[in-house]
Amino acid sequence: KNQVEQSPQSLIILEGKNCTLQCNYTVSPFSNLRWYKQDTGRGPVSLTIMTFSENTKSNGRYTATLDADTKQSSLHITASQLSDSASYICVVYGSARQLTFGSGTQLTVLP
Amino acid sequence: GAVVSQHPSRVICKSGTSVKIECRSLDFQATTMFWYRQFPKQSLMLMATSNEGSKATYEQGVEKDKFLINHASLTLSTLTVTSAHPEDSSFYICSARERGSSYNEQFFGPGTRLTVL
Numbered sequence: 001k002n003q004v005e006q007s008p009q010s011l012i013i014l015e016g017k018n019c020t021l022q023c024n025y026t027v028s029p030f031s032n033l034r035w036y037k038q039d040t041g042r043g044p045v046s047l048t049i050m051t052f053s054e055n056t057k058s059n060g061r062y063t064a065t066l067d068a069d070t071k072q073s074s075l076h077i078t079a080s081q082l083s084d085s086a087s088y089i090c091v092v093y094g095s096a097r098q099l100t101f102g103s104g105t106q107l108t109v110l111p
Numbered sequence: 112g113a114v115v116s117q118h119p120s121r122v123i124c125k126s127g128t129s130v131k132i133e134c135r136s137l138d139f140q141a142t143t144m145f146w147y148r149q150f151p152k153q154s155l156m157l158m159a160t161s162n163e164g165s166k167a168t169y170e171q172g173v174e175k176d177k178f179l180i181n182h183a184s185l186t187l188s189t190l191t192v193t194s195a196h197p198e199d200s201s202f203y204i205c206s207a208r209e210r211g212s213s214y215n216e217q218f219f220g221p222g223t224r225l226t227v228l
Contacts, residue, residue: 034216042221043117049216
């Protein structure tokens, strides 16, 4: 069964601090892995995409890593801002129609 | 580019009535659109996949007669919740995949909050 597990389930940090979110997956076939940010009451917005051959990719203050051997990914947020408070969802794209969603990490950034 | 809109953003209806939600790809042609449902503090759950001009494919456990999907054009798909009941209250999100897109990326709409009284 295809699964994506994320940890922690929730995280509270102070503004300006860094944090790392984890994603473990067992999805086959594997096409690519994306991290999405979902603000409350909004749809998910893509932050990064990682293909099988990529190890690290950055998008501003977001840096994603992928270890295809251990089937793990992480999302590192640098110098957090209040607007980073959201749910971060790890999604693995398998076949053309199949996406497997993680349950998300709820990040709260406090002033 | 790749913007997906949904309308309405929020809807409140009485039990037993039907509600239609529209999903539009604003700047690209979407050969395939997807409908998801999301309950509080849970992740998105795929309800159905629709291809332009053909019948939708529903996921197991999703009643096709209750959730009517129409994908009449390459830029518009609609989800109609028929005879809505309070348990249908949820956050409904659509996504669209562009014709020939790389990595089969899906672009998500902003969601529609449905509350059934």
